[in-house]
Amino acid sequence: MSTLMSRVPLPVQAAFARAVFGLPAPVKRLIAGKPVRLDGQELALDAQLLLALDRLADHQLVKGTPEQARANLARAKQLVAGEPIEPVAVREVDLGGVPARFYAPEEETDALLVYYHGGGWVLGTPDSHDGTCRYLAREAGVKVLSVDYRLAPEHRFPAAVDDAVAAFRHAHAKAADFGVDPARIAVGGDSAGGNLAAVTSLLTTRDGGPAPVFQLLFYPGTDNTVRRPSRELFKTGFFLTSADIDWFCDHYVPDVAQRADPRFSVLLAEDLSGLPPAYVATAGFDPLRDEGEAFGAKLAEAGVPVTVRRHRDLIHGYATFLGIGTRFREATAEAAGALRTGLALARR
Structure with a gap:
């Protein structure tokens, strides 16, 4: 699934991300999964949802050579910058x-x-x-x-x-x-x-x-x-x-x-x-x-x-x-x- 999602054109991925974040909170919670609690803290639903979408798109901050990582960051920017x-x-x-x-x-x-x-x-x-x-x-x-x-x-x-x-x-x-x-x-x-x-x-x-x-x-x-x-x-x-x-x-x-x-x-x-x-x-x-x-x-x-x-x-x-x-x-x-x-x- 992640490989398939990563092949989707970036404008489509961005539109999908905006649509997901626009869903009602209970639906977003279903997509994100159970609340994440660690060190006496609970992860914000927005943050947990973003991490779930990153996994779906197979996005990693550091991947490959510096040149490849720079290209990945430029692509990822289109998904979150608005x-x-x-x-x-x-x-x-x-x-x-x-x-x-x-x-x-x-x-x-x-x-x-x-x-x-x-x-x-x-x-x-x-x-x-x-x-x-x-x-x-x-x-x-x-x-x-x-x-x-x-x-x-x-x-x-x-x-x-x-x-x-x-x-x-x-x-x-x-x-x-x-x-x-x-x-x-x-x-x-x-x-x-x-x-x-x-x-x-x-x-x-x-x-x-x-x-x-x-x-x-x-x-x-x-x-x-x-x-x-x-x-x-x-x-x-x-x-x-x-x-x-x-x-x-x-x-x-x-x-x-x-x-x-x-x-x-x-x-x-x-x-x-x-x-x-x-x-x-x-x-x-x-x-x-x-x-x-x-x-x-x-x-x-x-x-x-x-x-x-x-x-x-x-x-x-x-x-x-x-x-x-x-x-x-x-x-x-x-x-x-x-x-x-x-x-x-x-x-x-």
């Missing part, structure tokens, strides 16, 4: 040699989010996260720069970090070109992108600035030197697997000795004091959950204003699943509100 979110003006830009995509909402704003997409430093593009950036631009009322940083294994660590920092610094230096206040520039990202946002905050702060005024971190990877309980509890069956994480790290940082470098395992930085305020969101059924929350706790210990929010019923990747169901948008809407508030407080 129609483009409007009204948002979009154009391609150059950030001092680093490509990016610029989003401007209809709402007048002088605030900017420099956004780093997820994908384990191997996958992902501004295309794969177009829906997330459009959503944040419209709902948070900010302009967004989605950074197209270099990917591994073609460009290994610290290439992505170098691009992330260079992109932020260029955006800050050229703030007037984007119609934004340089004192109201935040960084954000999901998963590997959350890692890059946190690392950018660390490096620019330690260099004496300019630094971001806010961090928006969706389920960030923060420490690959320790396997915390969530890595074992949710190692399979919940979209991102423990084996996927190993595959990503082996491509991005093949030298295991380098994985303790704070530019990769940012949680291991000796001093996090002075970093910008942060909203750190984790998903309950995510192998990265515990390290993300540990980073939030360490920020708080260092005196950084931080909100750590665990969405107990969700899975890794929820900020990119905005075209189906309602629960994923609910969680992302909370983050948009946090971003709007954080940038409002940064106003001179």
